[in-house]
Amino acid sequence: MKEEKKLMAYANGPSLEEINNTVEVPKNASFARTLMAYSGPGALVAVGYMDPGNxxxxxxxxxxxxxxxxxxxxLSSLIAMLLQSMAxxxxxxxxxxLAQATREHTSKKTGVVxxxxxxxxxxxxxxxxxxxGAxxxxxxxxxxxxxxxxxxxxxVLLLLLLTKxxxxxxxxxxxxxxxxxxxxxxxEVAxxxxxxxxxLQGFIPDPQITSDKSMLFLALGIVGATVMPHNLYLHSSIAQARKLDRRDEKEVAKAIRFTTWDSNIQLTVAFIVNCLLLVLGGALFYGTSSDLGKFVDLFEALKNPDIVGKIASPVLSILFAIALLASGQNSTITGTLSGQIVMEGFIHLKMPLWMRRVVTRLLAIVPVIICVILYGGSETAVEDLLLYTQVFLSIALPISIIPLTIYTSDKKLMGKFANPTWVKIIxxxxxxxxxxxxxxxxxxxLVGLE
Structure with a gap:
């Protein structure tokens, strides 16, 4: 039965077949040149760690x-580095x-769920x-x-163009x-x-985090929202874009090494961006009575001298909005690729990329449009949707992390590349x-805990 499942998975074809094993990597090149050849997948993964929700x-x-x-x-960034390297x-x-591997070890009905x-x-x-984006x-x-x-x-037109x-x-x-x-x-932080x-002192854990209920919940929110489940499926697929002979253990080890370097470098960038965001909030808004719960609040605050002092400028607000737009476009690319990966992996269903993009986007805009119509274009009401989308992400996280840990620790599946004991424990x-x-x-x- 197990062999039959494996054959079925392989018959379904490699993950993201249009990009799988397509990128050439140099042989016997310098560290820097080899790293450049493997660089790229980490950037797509890092997008999920600096999205508008964070x-x-x-x-x-x-x-x-x-x-x-x-x-x-x-701490969140170190966890992300570990999980993404495993994926x-x-x-x-x-x-x-990860979707294909999970489907191999589950029934068809479970795969659909x-x-x-x-x-x-x-x-x-x-x-x-x-x-x-809106x-x-x-x-x-x-x-x-x-x-x-x-x-x-x-x-969708942008993604189709990029794919070509x-x-x-x-x-x-x-x-x-x-x-x-x-x-x-x-x-803006400068x-x-x-x-x-x-x-620098902020990087030393503060005991108050565990004793202050409100502070603890916010800290848990940062950790919980950091690891995005779709990123694990995405990375396990796009890591296969580089040409590789899996029969050569040295070549496999080299690919793992440089892919991990790429991932950790890009996640370090994401870590710095998230630190910049928090430092910006601390430097400009700590001690003020400003409500910064929405993008619009931040946009208005950055040009208000009563809040941020003499550096207030419409330019800062515009730069913030440009960064927000850039973040949205990044998510367009990674979200579509992730959707294609899980669809092909879990239910073995392939569809043209343009159709996949259209279906995904239409499903996403329907609740937003309903919210806009019901609340008369209120930015506050629309942005409140962000809070509830985190519930779906929270539900999906265990079904990606737990199988990932099981499979990468399995010596029958991974051979000499299985997680060592210390990695398995962590x-x-x-x-x-x-x-x-x-x-x-x-x-x-759901209960409005703060």
Whole structure:
């Protein structure tokens, strides 16, 4: 029975067949040149760690507790590095993504259930992208929210164009958009002139985090929202884009090594961006009475001298909106690829990329449009949707982390590349802790715990 499942998975074809095993890597090249050849997948993965959904949490954390939660961002980033390296290793060693590997070890009915849950999580991510893009268009150009939501449906054309240009072009464009986000917030933090000593002290865990209920819940929100389940499926697939002979253990080891380097470098960039967001919140808004729970609040605050002092400028607000738009476009690319991976992996259903994009986007804009119509274009009501999309992400997280830990620790499946004992122990601690944490976040979201 097990062999039959394996044959069925292989008959279904490799993950993301159009990009699988297409990118050449140099032989016997220098470290730097080899790293450049493997660089790219990490950028697509890093997008999920600096999406619009994380922005409000990080800035609000700084505004309320200054730099005390930087240690939480550091911990979250280290967890992300571990899980993403495991996901990439699974794809490189087995030639199967996490969805395919999970489907091999489950029944058809279970595969469908897992697919539905994961699709809802991807749709939730897409809703955040729609909201971020629509709000950015309104802030930049005064476009009504409903019109902005409809405009975001046309970014399918952008993705189709990028697909025809080749996967390396997609990786490059995502890296450029990440750079825009990075430099925007680095510039704004530089203008805010935070106290460097206080910032560095923020990376030391503060005992108050465990004793202050409100602070603890915000810290849990940062950790819980950091690891995105669709990123694990995505990384296990796009790590296979580089040409590789899996019969050569040295070549496999090399691919794992450089893919991990790529992932960790890009996740370090994401870590810095999230730190910049929190530092920006702490430097500009700590001690003020400003409500920073929404993108519009932040946009208005950055140009209000009564809140941020002499550095207040419409330019800062515009740069913030541009970074928000860049983040939304990045999510367009990664969300579509993730959706294709889980659909092919869990239920063995293939469809043209344009159709996949249209279906995903239409599913995402429907709740946003309903919300806009019901509340008369209120940005506050629309952005409140972001809070509830986190529930779907929380539900989907355990069904990705637990199988990932099981499969990468299985010596029959991974051979000499199975997780060593210390990694296995840490991975299980992380898997159990994040599962419990996300159950708590679901409860807190639904009952309004603060």
């Amino acid at each position: 922005w409000i949490t990080s800035i609000a954390g700084g505004a309320e507790y200054k730099y005390a939660l930087l240690s939480v961002i550091l 990439a290793k699974l794809g490189i060693v087995t030639g199967r993504d 897992l697919w539905v849950i994961t699709e809802l999580a991807i749709m939730a991510t897409d809703i955040a992208e729609v909201i971020g 709000v950015a268009l309104q802030l930049l150009f005064g476009i009504p929210l409903l019109v902005g939501v409809l405009i975001t449906t046309f970014d 240009l080749g996967f390396r072009k997609i990786e490059a464009i995502v890296a450029v958009l990440i750079s825009i986000i990075f430099f925007v917030f680095a510039y 203008l805010a002139t935070p106290n460097i000593g206080e910032v 991975a299980w601690i992380v898997a159990v802790a994040l599962t419990l944490l996300n159950l708590f976040l679901i409860y807190g979201t």
